[in-house]
Amino acid sequence: MASKSKSLPSQSKNVEPKGGSPGAPKSSSPKNGSLKTSIGKGGETHQTSGVAFTTNQGIPVSDDQNSLRGGTRGPTLLEDFVLREKITHFDHERIPERIVHARGSAAHGYFETEVSMSKYTSASFLQKKGTRVPVFTRFSTVAGGSGSVDLPRDVRGFAVKFYTDQGNFDLVGNNIPVFFIQDAIKFPDLIHSVKMEPDRGFPQAASAHDTFWDFISLMPESTHMIMWAMSDRAIPRSLRMIDGFGVHTFRLVNDEGVSTFVKFHWRPTIGCQSVVWDEAVKISGADPDFHRRDLWTAIDTGAYPEWELFFQLFSEEDAKKFDFDVLDPTKLIPEELVPLTKVGRMVLDRNPDNFFAETEQVAYCPANIVPGIDFSDDPLLQGRLFSYLDTQLSRLGSSNFHELPINAPKCPMHNFQRDGHMRTTVPKGRVAYEPNTLDGGGARETPKGYVTHPRAVSGVAVRERSKSFSDHFTQAKLFFSSQTEPEQNHIVAALVFELGKVETPAIRDRVLGQLVNVDAKLAKRVADGLGVPLPAAVPAAVPTKKNVTPSPKLSLLQNAKATLQGRVVGILVTDGTDPAVVDRTKKTVEKEGAKLFVVAPKASGVKLSNGKALAADGALAGSPSVFFDAVVLAPSTEGAKALTKEGAAIDFVRDAFGHLKVVGHVKSAAALLAKAGVEANADRGVVAVDDGPEKFVGEAKKGRVFEREPEVRTVY
Numbered sequence: 001m002a003s004k005s006k007s008l009p010s011q012s013k014n015v016e017p018k019g020g021s022p023g024a025p026k027s028s029s030p031k032n033g034s035l036k037t038s039i040g041k042g043g044e045t046h047q048t049s050g051v052a053f054t055t056n057q058g059i060p061v062s063d064d065q066n067s068l069r070g071g072t073r074g075p076t077l078l079e080d081f082v083l084r085e086k087i088t089h090f091d092h093e094r095i096p097e098r099i100v101h102a103r104g105s106a107a108h109g110y111f112e113t114e115v116s117m118s119k120y121t122s123a124s125f126l127q128k129k130g131t132r133v134p135v136f137t138r139f140s141t142v143a144g145g146s147g148s149v150d151l152p153r154d155v156r157g158f159a160v161k162f163y164t165d166q167g168n169f170d171l172v173g174n175n176i177p178v179f180f181i182q183d184a185i186k187f188p189d190l191i192h193s194v195k196m197e198p199d200r201g202f203p204q205a206a207s208a209h210d211t212f213w214d215f216i217s218l219m220p221e222s223t224h225m226i227m228w229a230m231s232d233r234a235i236p237r238s239l240r241m242i243d244g245f246g247v248h249t250f251r252l253v254n255d256e257g258v259s260t261f262v263k264f265h266w267r268p269t270i271g272c273q274s275v276v277w278d279e280a281v282k283i284s285g286a287d288p289d290f291h292r293r294d295l296w297t298a299i300d301t302g303a304y305p306e307w308e309l310f311f312q313l314f315s316e317e318d319a320k321k322f323d324f325d326v327l328d329p330t331k332l333i334p335e336e337l338v339p340l341t342k343v344g345r346m347v348l349d350r351n352p353d354n355f356f357a358e359t360e361q362v363a364y365c366p367a368n369i370v371p372g373i374d375f376s377d378d379p380l381l382q383g384r385l386f387s388y389l390d391t392q393l394s395r396l397g398s399s400n401f402h403e404l405p406i407n408a409p410k411c412p413m414h415n416f417q418r419d420g421h422m423r424t425t426v427p428k429g430r431v432a433y434e435p436n437t438l439d440g441g442g443a444r445e446t447p448k449g450y451v452t453h454p455r456a457v458s459g460v461a462v463r464e465r466s467k468s469f470s471d472h473f474t475q476a477k478l479f480f481s482s483q484t485e486p487e488q489n490h491i492v493a494a495l496v497f498e499l500g501k502v503e504t505p506a507i508r509d510r511v512l513g514q515l516v517n518v519d520a521k522l523a524k525r526v527a528d529g530l531g532v533p534l535p536a537a538v539p540a541a542v543p544t545k546k547n548v549t550p551s552p553k554l555s556l557l558q559n560a561k562a563t564l565q566g567r568v569v570g571i572l573v574t575d576g577t578d579p580a581v582v583d584r585t586k587k588t589v590e591k592e593g594a595k596l597f598v599v600a601p602k603a604s605g606v607k608l609s610n611g612k613a614l615a616a617d618g619a620l621a622g623s624p625s626v627f628f629d630a631v632v633l634a635p636s637t638e639g640a641k642a643l644t645k646e647g648a649a650i651d652f653v654r655d656a657f658g659h660l661k662v663v664g665h666v667k668s669a670a671a672l673l674a675k676a677g678v679e680a681n682a683d684r685g686v687v688a689v690d691d692g693p694e695k696f697v698g699e700a701k702k703g704r705v706f707e708r709e710p711e712v713r714t715v716y
Helices: 081-091 184-194 210-217 220-229 277-286 290-300 316-321 355-360 379-396 474-481 485-500 505-518 520-530 579-591 637-643 647-658 667-676 694-700 706-712
Strands: 036-039 045-048 104-113 132-141 156-164 167-174 250-253 259-268 306-314 341-350 373-375 568-572 595-600 630-633 663-665 686-688
Touching: 081 184, 081 379, 104 156, 104 290, 104 355, 132 341, 167 259, 184 210, 184 379, 210 220, 210 505, 220 474, 220 505, 259 316, 277 290, 277 485, 277 647, 290 341, 373 379, 474 505, 485 505, 485 520, 485 706, 505 520, 568 579, 579 595, 579 694, 630 647, 630 667, 630 694, 637 667, 647 663, 647 667, 647 706, 663 667, 686 694
Parallel strands: 568 595, 568 630, 630 663, 663 686
Antiparallel strands: 036 045, 104 132, 104 341, 132 156, 156 167, 250 259, 250 373, 259 306, 306 341
């Protein structure tokens, strides 16, 4: 007796599912309980369900966690159609705004070599002390759109285009030395998770939501980066006060063909500085363009931002001795292990002439390197080499984007590429190919041209991650243990805030389980802050090392400079203010390289006690204390009484104190201090200036008064 056959789902009649495309077969998403999770050989998370994951051509995908590479530590293979399709689709999702790093600020400047690197590289601009090349540097947030605010909790892009005599070299990095993922195939997933949730279109420029933390909770490799992203590094005071990192391991190659591994580091000469979270929130409301305005104003007034460039140099033999893999972009090399070597300095001294033509149209690509610099097999870097060029083709609309002035090399450029959309140059002659005999001795390949460093490449083509990438928690532990107590408190508070916005309890539990692998006390503090039980640790491919020696170089506060250079001090004045206080403060502050910003009740300014007018730099309502690094309260007695009835004035004082800033004051400000609930001698950071501003400036140079923090906010 013949049995009746049953139609398989793939044989069912095609219909248009709700929210789907015409002709697509119906499918149902599995419930959370039907998902099975396992840990791969490299520590990556794999999930399986009853629904096959496919390419856009319907081809089932067996591994969506790893790119195809030649050997577990080998280069990514171009034949990986899954990777190429996924990243190509991702690169073309937004036109013309950048998918990531859309919110940017940039400036022109120069890089000057101060120490010859000829021992390590043949790159011409690094050969001689005193060599200068033009640069165009762009800073950016990652997650938000071009119209978002400057101060979300986010990574900051730090991209430098060097216009050298051998062509353009693009050093495209971030202000954090590690990244969330190990393999480029996961980059679209990372960004999709942190972007606005597709059904509701929010939140914008924020990671405190379910989809981001859902992804992170399933990606243990992201744990180290999460420690950095939840630290004060993610809410910088100014773009002039951030570090920059190349993130990946690169190669330098000298004239003899000898290769040396290198990691790139930028350090601001005025030091790094961050804000506190409440301050970041209020700055975003008071001035969404705070960072952009700060960078522009500094350059416009001649206070040119400057960074020093350092190399971490090490051999392949050295790399083999490390207890982590230098090809893993979620890992860093502690400076105690490989010290920094100073190379030169970058100065930004000219603002763009046109924001769109330069800042928006600039096209960076990690594949833009010059002779003497080469790549490593870092799988995230390998994917970026393809992705950036593909993105620029979509965003700028033509393969001729290199002809835009901001992207054009400043050295001669000759080849036989012709035509294409938006071609602006007019090549002459009948030849558009090579070799040929008809162009009269035109451009040809040269022995002095770029040569890829020869290296052995072998291995079975596999979608598998190297086991040396498997330790996801030890460096996260290293980072947290290297922070000062205030910095650790801020990381805990950030995690409590972010996870407190997560609506799905299971997601919070998975993140807490990862944190247990980092530091049990850290995890317990976060759980207590959320008011939830601490779950057990999630399974780890490699146990966290128990004994980790802290690296003080990873702490912002332990390396902070005692300086006011590049900072802004706000002075609150009223009618009747003593001119001597203003004059002495201005001279002392400016001597330290800072700017004094006069805040008055009204934009028209005030009349001082000597009858002279003092112009205001800003009105009180539009110049809250969050804009300043330290403040001085210099009202007259009557002026202070009037300000006690003004909410903006009370908030000016209360926020300055609450944000741990140094507050200078004259005796006549007593009524305003009292109204704001601040005692005249509350701590070392509340300083009388009647007899001179020297003590105030001395305390302000030390930065924030972190010992005040437990008195003004909850420490979890």
